[in-house]
Amino acid sequence: MTVNDDSFTDWKHREEIAESMIPMIGRLHRERDVTVLLHSRSLVNKSVVSILKTHRFARQIAGAELSVTETLPFLRALTALDLGPSQIDLGMLAATYRDDDRGLSVAxxxxxxxxxxxxxxxxxxxxxxxxxxxxxxxxxxxxxRLLIEKSGSGNGLRLRAVVVRDSGSGDLVKRASLLRRDSIHGQFQGTITVDEANSRIIANGNEIQVIHAADPTTVDYPAYGIKNAILIDNTGRWRDREGLSKHLRPGIDKVVLTAPGKGDVPNIVHGVNHDTVKPDERILSCASCTTNAIVPPLKAMADEYGVVRGHVETVHSFTNDQNLLDNYHRSDRRGRSAPLNMVLTETGAASAVAKALPGLKAKITGSSIRVPVPDVSIAILNLTLARSTTREEVLDHLREVSLTSPLKRQIDFITAPDAVSSDFIGSRHASIVDAGATKVEGDNAILYLWYDNEFGYSCQVVRVVQHVSGVEYPTYPAPAA
Known part of the structure; x- marks a missing residue:
């Protein structure tokens, strides 16, 4: 038998093991509301190849590939337990078991x-x-998409309705079509049908009422059976407490804004300050995608090294706020064609840091350049630290943070030498540290942080909503403090 035959035989063996894991992962999710993870990446509803790729990706951050032969015994052990709702990380179980000296069996x-x-x-x-x-x-x-994906267990969050302006004939069909197909994020994973008679979109069995309204104060939510709901405002039209309070009507309990909040509206970055949300707070903001990208690694650096001052330069994909072709725009430069130009603009992310990290006294400045890519951005975080360090020490620290800390769902870590922006489409982390680009000299550290400004940010929003709704289940093994 040749070496190539040996490799192929090993691959087929691992495929067989991954295939056997799928029904176990599915039953834990559906029957017990347990989400099985591998280094913070969900294995629920994943294919055989996706499971194998996720195991292989562990080499990027842990230094060695994690084999399904190593994680399967832990998964089997989980199926034998009387588990309640939780998130359980097979990668962390395997890693901590290797370091355990008590002589215990896997079970x-x-x-x-x-x-x-x-x-x-x-x-x-x-x-x-x-x-x-x-x-x-x-x-x-x-x-x-994320809410529908997470409704598989029948518990947690349930998407009941979407409120939009009535765009006339074919409105419902067109909106369903846009949910079904996306030029950047691909096809919807499942089935979508349209119930025009009742103005509903049915996605993977979830009946989503489409409510047409031009003003939030005109919507009668109880008429649709909606109660005690969390409303997520994606329009950005209202950003202060007075404006967002328009949503607080019968049927709506809390309002979450997917843009930076103004005034006294709390700006929440999950993983950093979500635990500061007061139980009686009814209006809050998830800040911006860039704020979510820079605040977790900034906290990780400040906790370990101290930060004296910093500057963030974001190279950001263009957005719907810009013009396709040159035309009038109320903001400077944004009227120039987005797909044809690099456009200098402002970012509020630096000033938003103070709201998410009030204990950080360092002055953080920021600026932004919009560039002709439709998704994925990079933040270049230039920090003056309180003590000198080395590149190796910083990378070891950030790698460990991405693996074992409470920020492991926010910070990812990659060592791939040829990584480019499109590689991070669909990333569920708030930001990804590019190890190869990191520069450190004395007390100066420059971090290059990739982030999917659409999908990664949306994942952060859902985490905040899960937290304030009380369905953010604990993760095991517990991350290191």
Missing amino acids: EFTADAVAGATGTDKIERRAPRDVVLYGFGRIGRLLA
Whole structure:
């Protein structure tokens, strides 16, 4: 047998193992509301090849490929436990088991590591929480995809309605078509049908009421059976408390804005300050995509090295706010053709840092360049640190943060030498540290942070909504503090 035959035989063996994992992962999700992860990446509804690729990606951050032969015993052990709603990371289980010196079997170790999700300690499954999307543009449709994806267990969040302006004949069919197909993010994973008689879009069995309204104060949510809902405003039309309060009507309990909030509206970056949201807070903002990209790594650096000052330069994909061709625009430069130019513009991300990280006293400045790509941006974070360090030390720190810290869902880490922007379309992290581009000299560190400004940001929004709705389930093994 040749070496190539050996490699192919090994591949087929791993395919067989991954195939056996799919029904176990699916049953845990549907029957117990358990999401199985691998280094913060969900394995729910993934194909055989996707599961194998996710295992292989571990080499980028952990230094070695993680084999399905290593994680399968932990997955089997999980299926034998009386688990409650939770997120369980097979990658972390395997890593912590290797370092454990108690001589426990895989089953014994797994039971101990996830003890908080079993027996009398487990969380009871909660009734679904209604969610309403106000606006159905780029972010709105991606939020819809994520909410539908996460409704598989029948618990957690339930997308009940979308509120949009009536665009006339064919409105419902066109909106369903835009949800079904996306030029950047691809086909919707599932089936979509249109119930024109009842003004509904049915996606993977989720009946989504499409409500036509030009003013939030005219919508009668209880008439559609919607109650105690979280409304996500994707329009950006209102950004202060007074404007967003228009949404607080019967049927709506809280309002979440997908843009930077103004005035006293809290700007929340999940993973950094989401635990500061007061239970009685009814209006909050998820800040901007760029704020979400820079604040987690900024916190990681400030906690370890201290930050004296910093500047962030964002190279940002163009957005619907710009013109396709030169035309009048109320903002400077944004009237010039987005697909044909690099456009200097402003960013509020630097000033928003103070709201998300009030303990950081360093002055952070920022600017932005819009460039002719439709999605994925990069933030160049130039920091003066409180102490000198080395490139190797910084990279080791950020790699560890991406693997084991409470910020592991926000910060990803990549060492690929040929990585470019399109490689990060669909990333669920708030930002991805590009190890190869990182520069450190003495007390100066320059981080290059990729981020999918559409999908990665939408994932952050959903995490905030899960948190304020009470359906953000704990992760096991617990990340290091």
